[in-house]
Amino acid sequence: MKLRTHNFSLLLLLSFFLFSCKKDDPKPINEDEVLTTLILTFTPFDGSDIKNITYKDLSPEDTSGSVITSDTLERNKAYTMTVSVLNETFTPAQNITAEIRTEGTEHQFFFIQGPSGLFSSLEYNDKDADDNPIGLINMAKTSDAETSGTIRIVLRHELLKLGIGVPDGDITNAEGETDIDVTLPVAIK
C-alpha cells in the first residue's frame, strides 16, 4: 500500500513536469493597432498641384520622435482635404483609413486651427451611416492673405457624435478617447 501510493504520486509528479515544460520560440509581433502616419492631402478644385502635409513616427513607443513634412498651400484657394492614416510597421503599409470609414459612427476627426483664419472655411464633406460627419473628406478654403500657423488634428473614438457643436466640428463636448492628436505646421503663400 505504501509503495503504491509512493509510485502513484511520483508518476503524477513527473507527468505534470514533462507536460508543462514545452517552450515555443516567440514569433515577432506587428502591432496592428499602431498608427504611424497621418497624411493630409490637399487637392485643389482647379486641377493644379496636389499638396501634402505628413506626420510619420515609425516607433511610437520610444522617444525617437517623428518626421513632419509640409508643402506650402496657395492662398485663397479651395481644396478637398482628405485624411489618410497608415500603419507602416507592416510591409506593405496597412491603410487604416478604410477601417475608420467602416466604423464611421464611432469616429470623428476634429481640426483646430492656430490661429483661426488659416482657412477661411473648413467643413466636413462626408457622412457616416447615421448621416453624421467623420472628417476623412473635407472642404478647405485657404485664407486670402499669406500666413502661417498650425492645424491640430484630433481623431476621437467612441465619442458623443451628437454632443452640442460636435457635428459642426467643435471638440468641446465630444468626450470619447483620443486615437490621434498631432499638430502640424501650415504655410500659406
Add this chain to the structure above:
Amino acid sequence: MYICIVKNRVFLLLLYIVSYNTVFSFTLKGTIKDIHDNSPLDYAVIYWHESSEFYYTDSMGTFVIPNIQEGVNTLSISHINCNDTLMRILIQGDTNMVIKIEHHNEMLEELVVHAHDIRQLDGIKTLEGKALQSSSGSLGNVIAEIPGAAITQSGPNIYKPILHSLFGDRILIAYNDIALRSQDWGAEHSPELDITHAQTIEVYSGANTVQTSVAAYGGTIAIHDIDLGNMNTWKSTSQISSESNSLLWGASQRWQQNKLFKKDNILKYMVQGSFYKNRDSKAPYYALYNTATQKASASAYFVYNRNIGDKFLKNTVYYAYYNNATAILRNAHIGNIEDLYSAIANNIPVYSGTNDYKQENPRQHTAHHNAYLSHEFHWKHHHQVLLSYNFQNDNRKEYDIRRGNRSEIPALDMQLFTNEIKFSYQLHKDIFLVKTGTDFLYIINNNSEDLGIKPLVPNYVRRSFAQWGFAEFSLPKEQILQVGYRWQTEGYHVFTFDKNNNNVTLSHHYLGASIALTYSVEKNKFSIFQDIQFRRRPPNVAELYSQGLHHGAAAIEYGNSNLLPENVFSLQQTLQVKPCKFYQISILPYYFNIHNFIYLQPRPEPVQTIRGAYFAYDYHQSNVQILGLDIMQKITLLSNVLYWHSNFSGNRSFIAKRKSFLPYMPQTHLSNALAFVWHFRKNIDKLNINLEYDYYFEKRKYTSSFEVIPPPKGYGLLNLDATLTWRKNVHDMSWIFGVHNLLNTTYRNYTDRFRYFSDASGINIVTTLIYSLHNKKS
C-alpha cells in the same frame, strides 16, 4: 471573526502529578484547554498511537485513558480549528495533565483574522463582533480590515494587498501553504482565490518566512480554507450572500468528511465550490459603468494518513480552480494625457449609467489552476520529511476597446506555468526544532501570438533553486528564538525582439538571500516580539523587461535591464501590554532600509506620440526608508459585553537621496469601534454588534512630481455589522448583516488607481447566511 496576536507555536504545558505504583498500567487524566484563555475544549479527539484507540473530551474538556502503559506514549490531539498536535509523554504513574493547544503552530508573530472561529480567544480582539466573512469571496475587503494592511485597487473589483507599505512580489500570498505565483504580473492582477470558506487569514513576518521566498520581505498573507474536522465526522456548509450596492448574489457549498478505516488509516477530504455575480457598483451619485463581475471557484482536497507503529505517513492531493471575469470601469479607459485630465475634470463621469450584469470592453478574464501533491513521512516522533510538487497555470486575458472588429481579440493573453518541487526535513525535539529544505522552481511565461499588440511582459523562462534552513529554540521563561536563512539563485531567459523584429534571448542571473532572527518572550502582562532581517531581492521580469504601452491608461512603461538586486534591512517589533483586565495595547513599529529599491518614476516630460502625449515611467533604483507604526488598543467597558477597539496605522516612506516621498503608500488610518456581545441560551448562541468609524487622513506628505493629481481629501466611513450565531444539536447557523458606508459618504481612496475617474462605492447592505450540518455535536 477576531484579529488577535498569537504566539508562535504549540506550547504543551505538561503538569505531571506523579504517584508511583507497582503496576505497569496507569490512568491518564487530562484536560485540554485553549492556550489563550484557558477555556476547556470539548469534543477534542485524543488518539493513543500505541493502542490505536480514540478518546474524546467531555464538555469540561477532560478525558480519561484508563489503561495507559508505563513508559513513553504518543498521543495525537485534534480539535476543530486546531492543527493536529502530536505529543509524547513519559508515563511513570497515574497522571493528571493539562494540555494547552494553539490554533496555529510555527507562526511566530502572526496577525490572525479568524473568519469562522466562534470560540472565545483572548489576545487582541480588535474586530470583536465584526463579521469578516466575505460576502463576495473577495480577499480585498477583508485585508482592508486588518490593522496595518491595506489594498491598492484598480476600481471596485481589482485589488492587491499592501503590507508594511509594500506590495507586488514583495508580499507573498499563500493559499493553503501554496505561494500564488502570478503576483508579479502588475497592479491590475488580483490574487486568484476565493475566501468564502477561509478558516484563517494570517498576516505574519518572522524568521520562518525563509521557507518560502527571498523577495517577500513585506510579509506573508496566509489563507487557509482547509478544515478537515474531527475523527469520523462529516460536515456540510452552505452559504448564500447578497450585497445591495452592486446587486451581488452568490452561493457556495462545501462538503467535508473525516473517515477512519482499517484501524489506523484516516481519509480526510473536502470539496467545495462557489459562484458570485454582480452588476455595476454604485457611487453615491452615479453608477460605476462597466464594473460587473462574475466568478466561480472549485477545489478538492484529500489527505490520507496512515500509522505504522511509530511511523506516520501523510499523502495530500489538492486541486483548485478559479475563474474570474471582471469588467473594467469604462471611464478609466482613456486615449492620452489630455483625455486623462478631462476625465479628472469631470465631476460626474461621462459613462454613469448602469450596464446591468453585462460586461463590455475593457474587461479582464483570469483563470487559475493549482494542483498540489505532497508526501509527508514522520518517524520516531521527531523526524519528518516532506516532498511536494506544485503546478500552477495562470491565464490572463484583457479585452480592450479596439478598432476594426478586434474587440473580441484580447489585447493581452498571458499564460504562466509554474512547477515547484520542495523537499524538506524537520527534526523536532523537546526544546528545539530544526528544518532545512531545497526548492526548485521552474516558471514559463508565454504570450499568445497574433494578438496584434506587443505584450507588456515578454516571454521568459525562470529557473530558481533555493536552499534554506530554520531553527527554533524554546528558551526558559517563555522565550523563543528563531533563526533562518535562505539563498536562492535566479536564472532568467527572456525571449523578446529588437527594433528590427529579430529574436533576442537575454539571460540574467541573480543571487537572492535572506537571513532572519526572531526573538519573542511572553509574560503575563506583556509580550515582546522582535524580528531582524537582511534580504537581497533580485528584480523580477516586469521590472527588467516590461515594455511599451498600457493601452487605455495613457502610460508607457520602460523596463530597465540594468537593475541590481535590492538589499533590505528590516526591523519589526511587537510590544503587547496588558496592565489590567480591562485594557490591552499592541504597538507594532517597523523600519525598512532598502538599498536599490526598485520603483516606477514618471519622466518629467510626457512622451509625444501620434495619439498625443503619454506619461512615461521608468524603473529607477534608489535608497529608500520606510518607517511605520501600527497600534491596536482594546478597552473592556463591560466585561464580556461591551468593548472599545481602536486601530491606528501610519507610515512615512522616503527616497533618501532625492528627499522625496514614495508614491502609492497608504494614507494614515484611524478606526474606532464599539463592539457589543450578547451571549444567550447558556452561552451557546451569540449576537455581536459592531459599530465602527474609519477615518482615512488626507495624505499631506507626498512629492508632486510623482502624482498625476494631488492625493484626495480625508474621509470617514461609518460601518455597522451584526452577527447572530445559533446552534442546535447538529445544526449551526450564522446570519451576518452589515451596512457599510452607512452615511453614503462620497470619497476617493488614495491607493485606488481609479480615483482619478470616479468616486468609490457608496452604501452597501450586506447579508450572508451560513448553515452547517454535522453528524455530531461540535
